[in-house]
Structure formats: C-alpha cells, structure tokens
Amino acid sequence: MRPGTAEAVERAADLLLAGKLVAFPTETVYGLGGDATNDAAMAAIFAAKDRPRFNPLIVHVCDVAAAEAIARFDDRAQLAARLFWPGPLTLVLTRRPDSGVSLLVSAGLDALAVRVPAHPLAQQLLYCARRPIAAPSANRSGRVSPTTAQHVGADLGDGVAMILDGGPCHVGVESTVLDLTSARPALLRPGGVALEDLERVLGRVDVAAAPDRHAPRSPGQLSSHYAPALPVRLDATSARAGEALLAFGAETLPGFAEMLNLSPRGDLAEAAANLFAMLRRLDRLEFSGIAVMPIPEEGLGRAINDRLRRAAAPRDTRR
Numbered sequence: 426m427r428p429g430t431a432e433a434v435e436r437a438a439d440l441l442l443a444g445k446l447v448a449f450p451t452e453t454v455y456g457l458g459g460d461a462t463n464d465a466a467m468a469a470i471f472a473a474k475d476r477p478r479f480n481p482l483i484v485h486v487c488d489v490a491a492a493e494a495i496a497r498f499d500d501r502a503q504l505a506a507r508l509f510w511p512g513p514l515t516l517v518l519t520r521r522p523d524s525g526v527s528l529l530v531s532a533g534l535d536a537l538a539v540r541v542p543a544h545p546l547a548q549q550l551l552y553c554a555r556r557p558i559a560a561p562s563a564n565r566s567g568r569v570s571p572t573t574a575q576h577v578g579a580d581l582g583d584g585v586a587m588i589l590d591g592g593p594c595h596v597g598v599e600s601t602v603l604d605l606t607s608a609r610p611a612l613l614r615p616g617g618v619a620l621e622d623l624e625r626v627l628g629r630v631d632v633a634a635a636p637d638r639h640a641p642r643s644p645g646q647l648s649s650h651y652a653p654a655l656p657v658r659l660d661a662t663s664a665r666a667g668e669a670l671l672a673f674g675a676e677t678l679p680g681f682a683e684m685l686n687l688s689p690r691g692d693l694a695e696a697a698a699n700l701f702a703m704l705r706r707l708d709r710l711e712f713s714g715i716a717v718m719p720i721p722e723e724g725l726g727r728a729i730n731d732r733l734r735r736a737a738a739p740r741d742t743r744r
C-alpha cells in the first residue's frame with residue numbers, strides 16, 4: 426500500500442504496462458486495474474477477484490478522445506460524455522474493431538463499457554499509462570465494494586502488485602451504467618449519476634432492464650451481490666434481538682445492539698459515501714443481522730437501495 430505520490434503513480438503505471446495488477450482509487454470505489462490490451466492481465470483480474478468470466482469489465486480512459494479511440498460515439502454518447510465526464514458514469518457503446526482491447530474484457534459481447542473517472546490519482550495514472558485500463562471494483566466477487574485502500578488490502582491483499590492509497594472515495598457507490606447501443610438509452614445499473622440527471626439531458630431512459638427480470642444484460646445485475654456475511658433486513662421500523670442498525674435521517678430507532686447513521690441530516694450523497702464502509706463496520710458476528718431504515722428511492726437513493734436489495738437478496742444466487 427502506497428500513498429499516491431507522483432513517484433508511486435509512475436511506478437503503478439510501469440507495473441500496469443508490465444502486465445501487473447494495480448488497485449487505485451476512483452471517485453466511486455477502488456478499482457483493480459490491468460492493461461485492457463493485455464489478455465494475460467485480464468485473465469489475472471478475473472482470477473484475483475474469483476469473478477465469473479461472463480461478467481464484463483469497465484475500461485477506464487483519461488479523456489473523451491481516448492474513449493473515442495476504442496468505442497463508437499453517437500450524438501447521445503457525445504452529449505453524455507461532455508456533461509458527465511470525468512465522473513461516475515459508464516457508457517456501454519459499440520466497440521471499434523481496431524480498439525486493441527482484449528476480448529476477455531467484454532466477455533465476448535460486441536459492446537464495451539467505458540468510463541473517464543474524475544479522481545485525480547486515477548486521472549494521473551491513466552495519463553501516465555497511456556493505455557485503456559480495465560478495472561472492476563477491487564473486491565472479491567460478490568463482496569461489498571472497497572471505498573478505502575484498507576478495504577482493498579483486506580479483500581485482495583497479495584493478489585495485487587500495488588495498492589495506491591488516495592483516502593476514502595467521495596461518491597461511495599459505483600458508476601451508473603448506461604447502455605447506448607440501442608434506440609432508447611437503458612439503465613443497466615443505478616449509480617453515482619442520478620437517473621433524473623441523465624433523463625434531463627437524454628430524454629427517457631429505459632429502466633425496464635431492472636435487476637433480475639431476466640438473464641442479465643449486465644451481469645452486475647445478478648441478485649445477491651455486494652453482500653456482507655450477516656443477513657440484511659430492509660425497511661426496518663423496529664428492532665429485533667441482537668441486530669445492528671444502519672440508520673438514515675434524524676429520527677432513528679431504539680433497541681438495537683449497535684447503530685451507525687448513513688446521514689443524520691438525511692443527505693443521500695453523504696449516505697452513499699458512507700454506505701459500504703458502514704456495512705463493513707457492522708458486519709460482525711456478535712450481531713444477529715443488519716437492519717436498515719428506509720431510504721428514499723430518488724437521486725442517489727436508487728443506487729443505495731439497489732446495493733442494499735442485493736445485500737439482502739437470498740444468498741443461493743450469489744456470485
């Protein structure tokens with residue numbers, strides 16, 4: 426684990442170009458990066474995460490020009506990129522035949538997921554490496570995403586050549602995944618950019634591809650995901666024996682063995698930033714489970730509720 430100095434970033438870029446894996450901070454969550462043009466590095470990412478091969482990876486690039494070199498941009502994609510990049514939005518676009526990106530990245534799909542992250546360390550690393558970098562969240566498959574370098578160390582430890590430490594992630598939930606390969610834009614995963622903000626500029630977004638309706642178009646839509654070890658109970662209005670409470674807002678509930686508040690002032694951005702770290706902190710065997718108070722289904726609340734529903738989903742479908 427290394428603080429994100431200029432030297433550490435240069436070293437990290439060298440490691441990436443040599444085919445090694447580097448964990449780095451983005452504004453959403455920490456990513457496990459590898460050179461997206463290197464098949465062996467891509468295989469190493471799937472192995473380190475124990476991730477199913479059919480679940481494709483997001484390619485990170487430093488700017489729109491670098492994104493246009495690997496995927497086709499129509500007017501909608503250009504508009505979305507101009508307004509939301511760098512930032513927590515991933516666009517699913519048609520791959521350019523000459524992209525140079527490993528086929529393992531997109532798990533055989535013709536579409537490529539691309540994002541320009543805003544975190545200064547991620548930006549520096551991408552400029553230094555001058556390569557598209559594939560990076561899933563830096564957790565073992567099925568676990569809660571890491572929002573600090575310490576979370577990455579605890580989850581992946583030896584599996585990575587370097588962990589660049591940039592402190593806690595500001596957004597705290599993963600990027601919004603928007604599919605622009607069909608006539609109507611489709612939301613594949615709610616995330617750090619609110620659906621309302623996308624619809625304001627792109628018009629209606631199809632949300633029917635909501636999780637678990639059918640075989641997932643975006644395999645991150647599989648039900649149980651982001652799961653702590655303890656059972657998670659949503660929309661709690663009272664305590665059950667031995668439970669810990671994940672609260673939201675000024676009015677909390679009595680009778681819990683422990684309580685953490687996502688945002689005492691009821692702010693959804695603050696709640697998103699705290700979500701994964703607080704789930705990790707409450708995930709202790711001395712409790713019988715984690716109860717979560719209701720969160721409004723608007724703005725970043727959609728992403729928060731999506732992750733909480735997965736955390737609470739039956740575990741037999743877990744990946």
Ligand code: TXA
Pocket residue numbers: 451453454455456457480481482483513515517531534536537538540542560561562563598599600601602613614642643644645646
């Ligand atoms: O915020 C984020 O997006 C973080 C940071 C590190 O950038 N990354 C992240 O990656 O969350 P990951 O691998 O945990 O989630 C990627 C999501 C999955 O739901 C995956 O199925 C979807 O993006 N995805 C990737 N490529 C796709 C494609 N070609 N078509 C449809 N969905 C795709």
Ligand code: MG
Pocket residue numbers: 561562570
């Ligand atoms: Mg993930």
